[in-house]
Amino acid sequence: MPHTIHLIDASPYVFRAYFALPDMRDPAGRPVSAVYGFASFLVKYIAEEHPTHLGVAFDESLTTSFRNDIYPEYKAQRELPPAELEAQLAACQAVAKALGAACFVHDRYEADDLIGTLATQLTRKGHDVLVVTPDKDLAQLVDARVTMFDYSKGVRYDAAAVRAKFGVAPRQVPDFLGLAGDAVDNIPGVRGIGPKTAAVLLDAFGDLDALFRRLDEVAALPIRGAKTLGAKLAAHRDMAFLSRELATIDRDAPARADLRALRLAGADPALVDPLFEELGFDGIRTRITRWR
Template sequence: MQATSRRTVYLIDASIYIFRAWFSVPDSMRGENGMPVNALYGFCRFLTEFAEKSNASHVGIAFDESLTQSFRNELYPAYKMNRELPPEDLKKQFKYCKRLAEAAGFHCVGHDRYEADDIIATWSANMRRAGFRNAIVSGDKDLAQLLQGEDFWWDFARNVQLDSYGVTQKFGVPPECIQDYLGLCGDAVDNIPGVPGVGPKTASVLLSEFGSMERMYDNLDAITQLPIRGAKSLPEKLATHKEVAMLSKLLATVAYDAPIDASPDLLQRRSAEVSSLQEIGHIMGGRGDGLFARLAEASNRVA
């Protein structure tokens, strides 16, 4: 990626890193009164490493609070219904993860009907208008659709950063086609159906040729001439499942109008609240004190 003189705002999808911590840190880690703190500890480690590596001055952290009650469930009740709800031991830690991030000086937002993806999308549009480039910190390919210009997608856990060109190389379609791609081949993680029998390679070829699902549906007859296995029967298959394909694209498309206060000034890093960090440290039974010190130092360095 080329260097830029524009300021960078880092927009973090918190749930991915909390769940990663839950599965990677032993659940035998307990804090005050025997409360499990493995996810909290792992999330603290992520925040600390992120703060030290990025030295970010502007950060927004989005939390998923809609679960199976987002507006997308109104469009398609089965959306994400294949997922198990977080176990109680993890649920207890979510609120402390949010409290930890706020105490470290990060701006945090969740919503009961809009997902973290939508909060991040809404921030990204506002911050772009304010002259920032967006760094989307997530391992979720859905969020790659947000990239424009000098923006980049950062899979922090794997230390992979991709600009628009890198996204195209990795997923086979440019950022602006990610939602079309998922509309065609579906997404098992979110229970988005897609078109039966259309896989990633076929979706990539179709979108490379037509640029969007809408233009593809306007030119179904031309598909028979494309170098795709089963090209002769594909137009009929796509026509038969057009309604579910368009619904799938809608489900995969992020909303840029989440009802949140997306003022750029809110994402300015604040100094760490040491007393609040100490309170969380007490809840953790003293575990992570070294991380808290590093996190406070990194926060105060740029605040």
């Protein structure tokens, strides 16, 4: 029987909570603002969306991702999480497990890769997938069975919505980022090419491979600076392909989509009660329903 599996990209919600909420401490005096915000989000999400199957992917590869081997500057502009936040990440995973979610984390692969791998395995088995994230990188996973859900904004993206937002099809997102880059992840792209130009190029040529085979045709495109654009692309060819590689989600990461493990049986009182008591989250605990 086909199911809809919800896969949550945890990091945006954990980081958002840490920076948005005031300093909070558990009864032992340890910082818990990120844990509190993440727990509130997850309890609210389950109560509102009623997932029957739920996986949560966490980032542990902040400096050890295979992408750092390919390009040491990858995400290098980002400051590492403060010690107070790093100490809360394990508790966020414990919260997800206590609420009945399957957790996925790896020191060499990012949450994007784990989600992409799980989504690929699940759709091959005939299931639908809802990827819960505000991260545009994951738009490349969208297809007939995969929808992206920016929960905070209440917006769901199918293939048509991805094209409307970015000007490209989901499968073209890595090529799009290969050209336009991504300042958030320090993916360089091609200097001087922005999102609009990248979208026009991909609309005309389909992907980077075809674009660089047909650079002589770029000058005829109805875009500003078209006559010199071919030379600019040729000069930055290697960086464009490197950027695409960095932006491409690895769908063969070490993660296994076990439907039984993904089944959201419900919050486990044996885990929830002592954990939330230790964290001092009595208010959240009273909101938890025994989900089926």
